[in-house]
Amino acid sequence: MDDQTWARxxxxxxxxxxxxSTSAIFLVVTVTADDEAAVATARDVVSDIGGLVRAVGFRDLGGRLSCNVGIGSDLWARFDQPSKPSQLDRFHTIPGSGGHTAVSTPGDLLFHIRGERLDQCFELERLILARLGDTVEVVDETQGFRYFDSRDLLGFVDGTENPTGQSMAEAALIGDEDPDFAGGSYVVVQKYLHDLTAWGALSTEQQEQIIGRTKADNVELDDSDGSRMSHKSLNTIVDENGVEHDILRDNMPFGRPGAKEFGTYFIGYSRDLWVIDHMLRRMFIGNPVGEYDRILDFSTAVTGTTFFVPSNDVLEGLAT
Incomplete structure (x- = not known):
């Protein structure tokens, strides 16, 4: 295989x-059987995910197929490992203000499949589910797509503040603080459904005030004048030492116009779960309390689950 082929x-x-990527599938399943054989099947499938990715990905190297596997806290305990990621926990419901709630929903395994070709993503998902068989139940299956210039269905550019390079690693990957799981990450997923009719009834200026950016050219707006905090500001986390903490987002729009279903699939990777938890509490409860993220008047969270994404070495080691 030549150098160019290896690079692709x-x-x-x-x-x-x-x-x-331009396409993604977010697949959340639970291991329904209580017997050891079911757990062993799940462990074998996830530890060999690389083989399935390569089997499908080599059909078109330009498809850039990939898959991240996340493992929930309950299933991790059933894997009977000698230790546990220090921050791994279930997603806890956040009762918010204004009748808005960040719900908690079941999930033992997350498969975050992404690539440039939806057919390759589809084929990988099909093979994964065939291997898992009747040991799992699908909790949620969402096909995401890149929408124009990385916009969500509300019309705004999404993911502008994603860290890059070394900053990405510092924000998203576990380090020496938990050496057995260094190189892994925690991930939170939420599926939001949008009321586009109500959102579309707002003026562009009103929408921009809620989001905290201009709609046409994605310029950040200043809401430090004492007005209610925007979505952008509520999601900016600064600790008591003045240090800003980022997460890595790979959100994607999804929808079925015939069913009047329009939404955003939030997926956030973080080195520290508290960062995402703090973001969500600021969004749903408000800062100050009661001044919740006004985007929630138009977007409803219908799922919420936390997973640990091990490094590839740790994942493959589960089979031993």
Whole structure:
């Protein structure tokens, strides 16, 4: 295989920093059987995910197929490992203000499949589910797509503040603080459904005030004048030492116009779960309390689950 072919080989599993793609499938399942055989099947499938990615990805190297596997806290305990990622926990419901709630929903495994070709994403999902068989139940299956110039269905550019390079690693990947799981990441997923009719009834200026950016050219707006905080500001986390903490987002729009279903699939990778938890509490409860993220008047969270994404070495080691 020549150098050019190697450079275009499928992305290795558990590549949190894989490039943003044009297509994605977000698959969340639970292991329904209580017996050891079911757990062993799940463990074998996820530890060999690299083989499935390569089998499908080599059909078109330009498809840039990849897959990140996330494992929930309950299933991790059933894997009977000698230790546990220090921050791994279930997603806890956040009762918010204004009748808005960040719900908690089941999930043992997350497969974040992404690439440039939806058919390759589809084929990988099909093979994964065939291997898992009747040991799992699908909780949620969402096909995402890149929408024009990385916009969400509300019309705004999404993911502008994603860290890059070394900053990405510092924000998203576990380090020496948990050496057994260094190189892994925590990921939170939420599926939001939008009321586009109500959103479209707002003026562009009103929408921009809620988001905190201009709609046409994605310029950040200043809301430090004492007015209610925007979505952008509520999601900016600064600790008591003045240090800003980022996460890595790979959000994608999804929808079925015939069913009047329009939404955004939020997926955030982080080195520290508290950062995402703090963001969501500011969004749903408000800062100050009661001044919640006004985007929630038009977007409803219908799922919420937390997973640990091991490094590829740790993932493959689950089979031993």
């Amino acid at each position: 080989a499928p992305i290795e599993p558990q590549s949190v920093n894989a490039p943003l």
